[in-house]
Amino acid sequence: KQEVTQIPAALSVPEGENLVLNCSFTDSAIYNLQWFRQDPGKGLTSLLLIQSSQREQTSGRLNASLDKSSGRSTLYIAASQPGDSATYLCAVENGGFKTIFGAGTRLFVKA
């Protein structure tokens, strides 16, 4: 049974700092891994999708990496801004129309 863990649960950093959010999963036979952002009381916004055959994806100040053999993905945020404050979730799809979501990392960027 796939389990997805995100560490840390919460993170507070000063503006401008580069930071890394971690996502680990127990079953390496994945189809893809997706990172989302969720603002309070809102739906999930997709940030990056990494297919099983890919090692990383980049969008603007965001870079997500995938290491299936070690069961890990990282989301790198460069030059963090107060507007980056949100909860970040990773989701792992193993197929069979089921995707397992991590509990998220709550990020607060201080101005």
Add this chain to the structure above:
Amino acid sequence: SQTIHQWPATLVQPVGSPLSLECTVEGTSNPNLYWYRQAAGRGLQLLFYSIGIDQISSEVPQNLSASRPQDRQFILSSKKLLLSDSGFYLCAWQGEGNGYTFGSGTRLTVV
């Protein structure tokens, strides 16, 4: 481009009352559709998924049901709400080879 609409945004219902939440997708055909629930401070729980009209799979035995009367319409219902049904309900769609796209969510409070 594909869009997903979910309504209402918020809902306060008394215990024992019925429920109907609607989700529609535009700009795609034959999407996989999902209903998730997110309890406060917790991860996403898959409730139902659908791979086609009238093809619904339930993941968690509970007081809720789902229907898909049209290709791009997914409805979450209950005949009699319980206090434990309170939560944040999210609809999502998934195209072939793509990740998830979520709706804006419905905050349900059962009183």
